[in-house]
Amino acid sequence: MKYAKKATVEFAKHIGKEECLEPVDQLIINEGCIDQNINFNGDELVLNMDCVEGKIALLEKRHCNKSMDSAFIAEDLNGASQQIVFVEYRFNYVNLSNVKKQDLFGKVTGSTLALNNPTNIHPNYYYVFNSNVKQQARSRFNRMNPAMPQHHIAVDMFDIKNLFFD
Amino acid sequence: MAEIPDIQVSVKGFRAVASADIIVNGITLVAGENGSGKSSISKLLYFLYKTVFNYEKIVKRGLHHSLRDVFRLSEIIHQEIRAKVSFEEFELIRRELQELRHGKMVNEDLKQIEEKLIDLIDRLEDKFSELTDEESSILVIRKKARVKRILSDITRVNDEADEQDQELFGKIKDLIRQLVYQAEGAIAARSTSVFTAELADAFSEGDLPEKFEVLEYGSPIISLDIDQLSIPYNIQNVVYIDSPMMFHADISKNIHWEDLSELLSKSGDNVHAISEIISKDIMLGDVVADDMFYSTDDFKFKRTDGKIFDFIDIATGYKSFSILQLLLKNGTITDKTLMIIDEPESNLHPQWIIEYARIIIMLNKEIGCKFFLASHNPDMVSAIRYISEKQGTLDKVNFYLAEKTDQRFKYNYKHLKKEIDPIFESFNIAIDRINQYGI
Numbered sequence: 235m236k237y238a239k240k241a242t243v244e245f246a247k248h249i250g251k252e253e254c255l256e257p258v259d260q261l262i263i264n265e266g267c268i269d270q271n272i273n274f275n276g277d278e279l280v281l282n283m284d285c286v287e288g289k290i291a292l293l294e295k296r297h298c299n300k301s302m303d304s305a306f307i308a309e310d311l312n313g314a315s316q317q318i319v320f321v322e323y324r325f326n327y328v329n330l331s332n333v334k335k336q337d338l339f340g341k342v343t344g345s346t347l348a349l350n351n352p353t354n355i356h357p358n359y360y361y362v363f364n365s366n367v368k369q370q371a372r373s374r375f376n377r378m379n380p381a382m383p384q385h386h387i388a389v390d391m392f393d394i395k396n397l398f399f400d
Numbered sequence: 401m402a403e404i405p406d407i408q409v410s411v412k413g414f415r416a417v418a419s420a421d422i423i424v425n426g427i428t429l430v431a432g433e434n435g436s437g438k439s440s441i442s443k444l445l446y447f448l449y450k451t452v453f454n455y456e457k458i459v460k461r462g463l464h465h466s467l468r469d470v471f472r473l474s475e476i477i478h479q480e481i482r483a484k485v486s487f488e489e490f491e492l493i494r495r496e497l498q499e500l501r502h503g504k505m506v507n508e509d510l511k512q513i514e515e516k517l518i519d520l521i522d523r524l525e526d527k528f529s530e531l532t533d534e535e536s537s538i539l540v541i542r543k544k545a546r547v548k549r550i551l552s553d554i555t556r557v558n559d560e561a562d563e564q565d566q567e568l569f570g571k572i573k574d575l576i577r578q579l580v581y582q583a584e585g586a587i588a589a590r591s592t593s594v595f596t597a598e599l600a601d602a603f604s605e606g607d608l609p610e611k612f613e614v615l616e617y618g619s620p621i622i623s624l625d626i627d628q629l630s631i632p633y634n635i636q637n638v639v640y641i642d643s644p645m646m647f648h649a650d651i652s653k654n655i656h657w658e659d660l661s662e663l664l665s666k667s668g669d670n671v672h673a674i675s676e677i678i679s680k681d682i683m684l685g686d687v688v689a690d691d692m693f694y695s696t697d698d699f700k701f702k703r704t705d706g707k708i709f710d711f712i713d714i715a716t717g718y719k720s721f722s723i724l725q726l727l728l729k730n731g732t733i734t735d736k737t738l739m740i741i742d743e744p745e746s747n748l749h750p751q752w753i754i755e756y757a758r759i760i761i762m763l764n765k766e767i768g769c770k771f772f773l774a775s776h777n778p779d780m781v782s783a784i785r786y787i788s789e790k791q792g793t794l795d796k797v798n799f800y801l802a803e804k805t806d807q808r809f810k811y812n813y814k815h816l817k818k819e820i821d822p823i824f825e826s827f828n829i830a831i832d833r834i835n836q837y838g839i
Contacts, residue, residue, distance in 0.1 A: 366819055366821050368821060369821045370820065370821055372824070372828050372831060373778050373824050373828055376828075376831045376834070377778070384835060
C-alpha cells in the first residue's frame with residue numbers, strides 16, 4: 235500500500251480537520267528529525283494528530299488525550315482498498331530504556347477515538363526513531379514483558395518513506 | 401587533527417580475524433557472533449602484555465627448561481655417590497640441587513645461577529671420580545658407563561668411548577655457560593621471538609598472525625615485523641578474566657586462570673569507594689580470607705547480616721563481583737592496568753549486568769584503568785554506552801563489530817565509534833528467529 239494524497243485530504247475534510255493537514259517533511263522537522271538525507275517532495279500532506287486531538291479536546295472542554303503524531307491514508311495500487319496509517323515520531327529518544335509500552339498503547343487508543351473509531355486502520359502501528367537507534371528500539375520493543383505485539387513496529391524515516399512514499 | 405589514541409592494536413590474518421584495527425583509550429567493547437575471533441584478539445593482547453611484563457622471568461623459565469637434563473644428571477650422580485659422602489654433605493648437595501631445580505631461578509641473577517650450578521657439577525664430578533677410581537666392581541663399572549652415556553647424550557657426543565669423563569663433564573659445564581650466555585643475550589635483546597613462542601604455547605594451533613602490531617601514542621611498541629619488544633608505558637599490568645567458574649575449576653587447564661588465581665591470592669586491604677559500592681550496594685556482603693597468605697580456595701563470603709558462606713556455595717554472579725573487589729583491595733587495579741574481560745555478563749542477572757557495567761565505567765573514570773571487553777549482551781552494550789555518556793567518559797569509549805567477510809569464517813572488525821545500533825542489528829537476528837519459530 236502506498237500513501238494517497240487525495241484520499242488523505244478527503245478524509246481530513248470528512249472529519250472536519252482540514253486545517254490539521256501538514257507536509258510530512260515539515261512535521262518531522264517539528265518532531266525533531268535532523269537527518270538531512272530524508273527527502274520528500276514537500277507536498278505530501280498528512281494529518282497532524284496532535285492538532286486533531288487538540289481541536290476535539292477544546293470543543294469537548296477536556297484535556298488532550300495521548301495520540302499518535304500523524305495519520306495518512308494508504309491505498310493499494312488500484313485504489314480499491316484504503317487504510318489509515320498511524321505514525322508516531324520518537325526522534326528525541328536517546329536512551330531507549332525510557333520507551334514505555336502503556337504510553338505507546340495509549341496513543342493508539344487516543345488516535346483511534348479522535349478519528350471516530352474508523353474500522354479501516356492499518357494493522358501495523360509505526361514508531362519512527364532516528365536511524366542510529368532503530369535497532370535498539372526493535373530490541374527494546376521485543377524485550378518488554380510481555381513483548382510489544384509484532385504489529386507495533388520500530389522503524390526509521392527511511393523505512394516509512396520506502397514503505398509508503400516511494 | 402584526530403587525537404592520537406593511547407593504544408592501537410592491529411591484527412590481520414589470525415584465526416577468524418581477517419582484519420582488526422582497534423583503539424583502546426578507556427573502554428573498548430567488541431561484539432560479534434560466536435567464532436568471530438573476539439577471544440583471539442583478547443588473548444593476543446593478554447599474552448603480549450604478559451610477555452612484555454614478565455619477559456625476564458619467561459627467559460629464565462626457558463633456561464630452566466633447557467637445563468632440565470643437566471638437573472636430572474646431577475640428581476642421578478647425587479644418588480650414585482651416596483656411599484662416598486657424609487650425610488651432611490649429601491643433604492647439602494640435595495638442598496642446593498633442589499633450590500636450583502625448583503624455581504628459585506626466576507629471582508636470581510643468571511651469573512649466580514651459572515656459578516652455583518658449575519660449582520655443584522664440579523663437586524659431583526669429584527665425588528663420582530673418587531667412587532669410580534677406588535672401586536672396580538662390575539656394578540661400579542656399569543654405573544660409570546651409564547653416567548658416561550648420559551653425559552654424552554646431553555652434550556651430543558656421538559662416540560663417548562673416545563671421550564674422557566673429565567672432558568665430558570667439561571662439556572656439560574660449557575653447555576651451562578653457553579645456555580646462560582644465550583639467556584643473558586635474550587634478556588638484553590628483548591626479542592619478539594620470546595612472545596611468539598609464548599603465543600604458540602597459549603593457542604592450540606601454532607599459527608601466528610600475519611600482522612600484529614601495537615602502537616602506544618602512535619608509535620609502534622610491539623610488532624611481529626620488529627625484532628625487539630619495547631617497554632609499554634601506559635599499560636603496566638594486565639588482567640584477563642573470562643569466567644568466575646575458575647574459582648573451583650582445575651586452573652592448570654588454562655594459563656590465564658593460573659595467572660588470575662595468582663593475582664587474587666595477593667593479600668591486601670586497600671579501601672576504595674568502588675569496593676564499598678560493590679559490598680554495600682550490590683552484593684550486600686564482602687569477600688574475605690582468614691589468612692594473610694591464602695589461596696583462592698580459602699575465600700569466604702561474609703553477608704552484611706554476619707552470616708559466612710564458603711565461596712563454593714555462593715552464586716556465580718557474586719564471584720564475578722568478588723574478583724573485581726579482590727583486585728581492588730590488593731592494589732592490582734591501577735591507572736596503568738588493562739583489564740581484559742571476555743563476556744563480562746556471564747552468569748549475571750540482567751540487573752547485575754547493568755551494575756557490573758557501572759562498576760567498569762567507575763573503575764575507568766575514578767582509577768583510570770583501561771578495559772577491553774568482548775560482549776554478546778544487549779544490556780551490557782547499552783549500559784556501557786549510556787552510563788559512560790552520563791558519567792562524561794564517552795569520548796574514551798569505542799565500540800567494534802565483527803562483520804563477516806566474503807571469505808567463509810573470516811571477520812573484519814568495524815569501528816563503530818560511539819554508535820551501538822549496528823551491534824543491536826546483529827542481536828536482533830535473534831528477535832527475527834523468535835518471530836520465525838514462535839507464535
